[in-house]
Amino acid sequence: MISGKSSLCISAEEVKTLLREGEICITVVGLGRIGLPTAASFANAGAKVYGVDINESVVGTINSGENRFVDEPGLEDMLRKVVKEGKLHATLRAEPVISKSDFLILSVPTPVLPSKTPDYSAIRTVSHQVGEYMKSGTTVIVESTVGPGTVENLIAPILEAESGMKVDADFGLASAPERSDPGNIMKNLTSVPRVVGASNSRTRDIVAALYEATFGVEVVKVSSPRTANAVKLTENLFRDVNIALANEFALLYEKLGIDVIEVIKACSTKYNFMPHYPGAGVGGPCLPANPYYLIEEALKVGDIPYLIRMAREINDRMPEHIVELTMEALNEVAKTVRGSKIGVLGISYKPNVKDVQLSPIVSICSRLQEMGAILKIYDPLFPAERAAGFDVLDSVEKAVSNSDCILFGVAHEKFKHLDLGYLRSLSGNRSAVVDACHLIDPQEAMKLGFAYRGVGRPRSRNLEVF
Numbered sequence: 001m002i003s004g005k006s007s008l009c010i011s012a013e014e015v016k017t018l019l020r021e022g023e024i025c026i027t028v029v030g031l032g033r034i035g036l037p038t039a040a041s042f043a044n045a046g047a048k049v050y051g052v053d054i055n056e057s058v059v060g061t062i063n064s065g066e067n068r069f070v071d072e073p074g075l076e077d078m079l080r081k082v083v084k085e086g087k088l089h090a091t092l093r094a095e096p097v098i099s100k101s102d103f104l105i106l107s108v109p110t111p112v113l114p115s116k117t118p119d120y121s122a123i124r125t126v127s128h129q130v131g132e133y134m135k136s137g138t139t140v141i142v143e144s145t146v147g148p149g150t151v152e153n154l155i156a157p158i159l160e161a162e163s164g165m166k167v168d169a170d171f172g173l174a175s176a177p178e179r180s181d182p183g184n185i186m187k188n189l190t191s192v193p194r195v196v197g198a199s200n201s202r203t204r205d206i207v208a209a210l211y212e213a214t215f216g217v218e219v220v221k222v223s224s225p226r227t228a229n230a231v232k233l234t235e236n237l238f239r240d241v242n243i244a245l246a247n248e249f250a251l252l253y254e255k256l257g258i259d260v261i262e263v264i265k266a267c268s269t270k271y272n273f274m275p276h277y278p279g280a281g282v283g284g285p286c287l288p289a290n291p292y293y294l295i296e297e298a299l300k301v302g303d304i305p306y307l308i309r310m311a312r313e314i315n316d317r318m319p320e321h322i323v324e325l326t327m328e329a330l331n332e333v334a335k336t337v338r339g340s341k342i343g344v345l346g347i348s349y350k351p352n353v354k355d356v357q358l359s360p361i362v363s364i365c366s367r368l369q370e371m372g373a374i375l376k377i378y379d380p381l382f383p384a385e386r387a388a389g390f391d392v393l394d395s396v397e398k399a400v401s402n403s404d405c406i407l408f409g410v411a412h413e414k415f416k417h418l419d420l421g422y423l424r425s426l427s428g429n430r431s432a433v434v435d436a437c438h439l440i441d442p443q444e445a446m447k448l449g450f451a452y453r454g455v456g457r458p459r460s461r462n463l464e465v466f
């Protein structure tokens, strides 16, 4: 720990100097997609950093300087450097490192349960652990995404009960929710302003100084952890609701014979329109889960957030819609899903990210397989690997050759340059194409002789009305 001082009584200016001089010790609990880049960045800025994780292979990989997030540019070099310099060390044993840390950063998962309620079991477990071992003068910073009030009403009481200390008087407590986008984490960490709320203004200023000095970003100081978590959820729910609105337009315009992409592009020419696009649904660890943290808090105070709930329902319904489009497209070439070979391009939950958590394409594949389709999946991020229980092939050609239908699932950069004519030459006679990510030109697909369906696009037979 900082010699002779606690993180509670140093000034914001001192934090910056002490960080540069290697006098600050930080433990990051949870070394995943968020925790690992965070730990590496603090170490790179000068801190002595310990990382705690329950997964033995995660700890072993980090200590050998290996980066398991190959889709995060910039992480590999930084990780290798800080591990080699002895600035970052990962461990399974929390107790010895928690007790010598000035700042404890919690970055464990907060998923949702099948009941659509938040699963705070990991954050509860680490709060007990941290409370048991932390010393007086430590500051605990919650980076995990949680509902507003969770830091004050769940985490703080556990920390106080386990430590026998009092928040503010004996230890600091803050929220600094992570706002980065997978695939761009290192870039976002040093460019997206950080939102910080704490139990008192002094702790908030110290934590703000730590993040400013480490990441070189603006820090937006808000009045409490509760507010910081509300900011995080508001921005993600804004996105979920707007995507649901785009999906609703897509479902309607398909029936009206209007191209939703043409509409959105034209709308985007107006000064106050913010384009959001329809697709196969919403996946990943954040957007499909975060609304339920706020819904839970809303229900506690007797509020029913209708729009937020409805947005979730619409987005969750999209994979089934893509399955329906696939059935229709196959029917148009006198085939059924049962027995058809379907070449699926992309299985991750979003473009250019090696992650299948809550991927809508996984739901689509499961449903098509249940219906008797023969799936041939290719994703450049999982070549010749298993992903979400499916075998992934190692080339587009293997997925598409002799297929009855090509399903564009994810708009990976590599798929943007595919020649549709070439795919047509590989696929079987009388084949169909379904575009769940508005990657291909409907007119071109039709001209090539595909039976075409695209989310939010007119049916192929309606495309030539004029």
Ligand SMILES: NC(=O)c1ccc[n+]([C@@H]2O[C@H](COP(=O)([O-])OP(=O)(O)OC[C@H]3O[C@@H](n4cnc5c(N)ncnc54)[C@H](O)[C@@H]3O)[C@@H](O)[C@H]2O)c1
Pocket: 029, 030, 031, 032, 033, 034, 035, 052, 053, 054, 055, 058, 107, 108, 109, 110, 122, 125, 126, 143, 144, 145, 146, 178, 179, 180, 181, 182, 285, 286
């Ligand atoms: N991934 C994202 O895009 C993203 C973006 C912003 C915020 N967040 C939030 O950040 C938090 C962390 O998410 P993530 O994506 O890094 O998760 P992750 O699943 O990639 O990693 C979590 C890590 O925590 C470890 N862990 C689990 N329980 C633990 C425990 N009791 N003690 C120690 N380690 C434990 C796991 O082994 C894993 O290595 C979540 O609250 C998430 O909602 C994630």
